Amino acid sequence: MTDDFSYHDYVGDEGFLADYNSYQARYAERIRESDKVIVELLREAASQADSRLQVLDIGCSTGNLLLHLRRSLPKADYVGGELAESSLEECRRNPALEGIAFERLDITQLPRERYDVVIANAVLYMFDESQYDRALRSLAGALKPGGRVVLYDFAHPFEHQNLTILETSLMHPKGLRLCFRPMKYVAEHMLAAGFREPEFRPFELPIELPKPGYDEEVVTYTVDASGGSRLMFRGALFQPWCHMIAFKA
Numbered sequence: 001m002t003d004d005f006s007y008h009d010y011v012g013d014e015g016f017l018a019d020y021n022s023y024q025a026r027y028a029e030r031i032r033e034s035d036k037v038i039v040e041l042l043r044e045a046a047s048q049a050d051s052r053l054q055v056l057d058i059g060c061s062t063g064n065l066l067l068h069l070r071r072s073l074p075k076a077d078y079v080g081g082e083l084a085e086s087s088l089e090e091c092r093r094n095p096a097l098e099g100i101a102f103e104r105l106d107i108t109q110l111p112r113e114r115y116d117v118v119i120a121n122a123v124l125y126m127f128d129e130s131q132y133d134r135a136l137r138s139l140a141g142a143l144k145p146g147g148r149v150v151l152y153d154f155a156h157p158f159e160h161q162n163l164t165i166l167e168t169s170l171m172h173p174k175g176l177r178l179c180f181r182p183m184k185y186v187a188e189h190m191l192a193a194g195f196r197e198p199e200f201r202p203f204e205l206p207i208e209l210p211k212p213g214y215d216e217e218v219v220t221y222t223v224d225a226s227g228g229s230r231l232m233f234r235g236a237l238f239q240p241w242c243h244m245i246a247f248k249a
């Protein structure tokens, strides 16, 4: 296991991306439950806007979320941003995504004041603290005045527990960084990066996902807790997935 994992390793690992892109193909037609929440959050933004929204999905992978966003809200302009070339190529070849611009963009160096909404769906958990702060500043800078960011990431309520885990798995034999940040930390860093009113909406999966075998790939599965809630695990780990919304200050 290596402790110098960087998102550059992730976006350049073509062997892993080939597998990951075929995993994503499962969700091209069937929208993920967490993505349904993002569709609703965009609907909310559209209902409050007086002009056509410019929307960026940064770290868009093979473009599934964009496909569903455009189906639900066709009256917006969508851009998919990615660093992984093979994912960008797949998006550009996909006729279902025609009309959406796909650009090679790094979340830490986005163009300034270009979008009304920027979505980063399951991207920032792999960033170390300095990359994370750079990404937050870049996200705030990329928004037009009044614009908002929608993040889906790990965030939990334990104020003093900032966890970084290096996880090896079949897909990431050299290790993948997983950061589980306190909501308090995220809020403070968002405010410092140029956001206002960060809001956290912890996500609970409304469906059951089966537990994989102990010798299989690490994927999300659910466990029913005694209080009636459904917890999302990944191998031995509980995953505090959370939608976060904040506005450009």
Ligand SMILES: C[S@@+](CC[C@H](N)C(=O)[O-])C[C@H]1O[C@@H](n2cnc3c(N)ncnc32)[C@H](O)[C@@H]1O
Pocket (backbone or CB within 6 Å): 007, 008, 010, 011, 058, 059, 060, 061, 062, 081, 082, 083, 084, 087, 105, 106, 107, 108, 120, 121, 122, 123
């Ligand atoms: C776990 S995947 C999530 C993909 C997609 N957003 C989803 O929710 O299914 C993380 C994505 O972020 C991309 N990524 C990683 N670092 C990035 C960076 N610095 N700038 C832009 N995209 C990045 C990866 O290539 C990958 O597609």
